[in-house]
Amino acid sequence: MGKIKPLTSVQLKKIFSSKRFTSRLDRSEEITRETGHEVGFNIYRFLYDSRYIYTPIPESDQGDYNPFESFPGPFSEEDLDLLEETGYDPYDSKVSLVLGFHTHSLRGICSPSHADLRSNLNSRLRTYEGLELSYNTFPLLVIAHIGMIRDHLDILVVQDVNDKPSKASIKMAYERASQEWANRDPDVGLVAATYDALPNFKATSLRYRKTRLGYRLSDDELSKLERFTLTPILLPQEK
Numbered sequence: 056m057g058k059i060k061p062l063t064s065v066q067l068k069k070i071f072s073s074k075r076f077t078s079r080l081d082r083s084e085e086i087t088r089e090t091g092h093e094v095g096f097n098i099y100r101f102l103y104d105s106r107y108i109y110t111p112i113p114e115s116d117q118g119d120y121n122p123f124e125s126f127p128g129p130f131s132e133e134d135l136d137l138l139e140e141t142g143y144d145p146y147d148s149k150v151s152l153v154l155g156f157h158t159h160s161l162r163g164i165c166s167p168s169h170a171d172l173r174s175n176l177n178s179r180l181r182t183y184e185g186l187e188l189s190y191n192t193f194p195l196l197v198i199a200h201i202g203m204i205r206d207h208l209d210i211l212v213v214q215d216v217n218d219k220p221s222k223a224s225i226k227m228a229y230e231r232a233s234q235e236w237a238n239r240d241p242d243v244g245l246v247a248a249t250y251d252a253l254p255n256f257k258a259t260s261l262r263y264r265k266t267r268l269g270y271r272l273s274d275d276e277l278s279k280l281e282r283f284t285l286t287p288i289l290l291p292q293e294k
Contacts, residue, residue: 059190060105062153062285068277070098070153071261075109077270079156080199080208080263082112087158087201095157102151102190102287151287154195165200165211165243166236167250169229172196173222175215190287191218200243208270209243210261214283217255228253257282 070076079096086094097110155175159165167175175196198211217224228250235241235249243260250258259279263270 059102059287060100062100062105064281064283066105067280067283067285070107071280072272072277074269077263079109079112080210080270083156083158083199084201084208086112093157093159095155097155098153100151100153107153151190151192151285152194153285154197156197156199158199158201164241164246165198165209166232166241166246167196167198167211167213167229169226171198172215172225172229190289191220192287193285195283195285206265208263208265210263211243211247212259212261212280212283213247213250214257214285215255216257218288220255224255228256 076098083094083096086092094113096112099108099110100106175194193214193216196213196215198213200209200211202209215225215228231253232246232249236245241249247258247260250256259282261272261276261279263272263276
């Protein structure tokens, strides 16, 4: 068994500013504006490898998207070809979720639902077949607010860093956050600040600017990711 590769904030900034990521933001926004449906994608990595794999974006007629409903996969043809060349099994159980991204429709606010948080919990606690080991993988929940203004895209990034998460702790966090903006329509910054103030959570908002080359993050926006790391930790074994 190899050594688990860390996923640092430097690597996260590369992911969030990459063409591979921003082109998917653009396509997800386009589908949501056309259909009103939530769509998205996941990013995975292997525990012992720094290679990233992306899921394809569902097309317009599939209804609202839950980024955590299947684990792992499905994978894009590009990634399947790459993994076949390198000898990796894309459905190997030793794969870790980096982030689950989805849009929120024009009618909704940019805040994780209780189902979002609960599904994220189910995806992060992993028992790897053949290893008889369990890991907490700390994936990011990333939501884009599709608003009326088209020259930018606001993104919410939320991470539950509790090393002993539970359905009860998730429910409590959701209820406490929701109370903060009862009877209000909060912007992405307020939602991020609310979750960031909760115990065992980190959160921030990012604003992508639309350019002729696609969505771009400024250096100041990228620096907000420096607080996040996603290196999985080994969980104590039950006796």
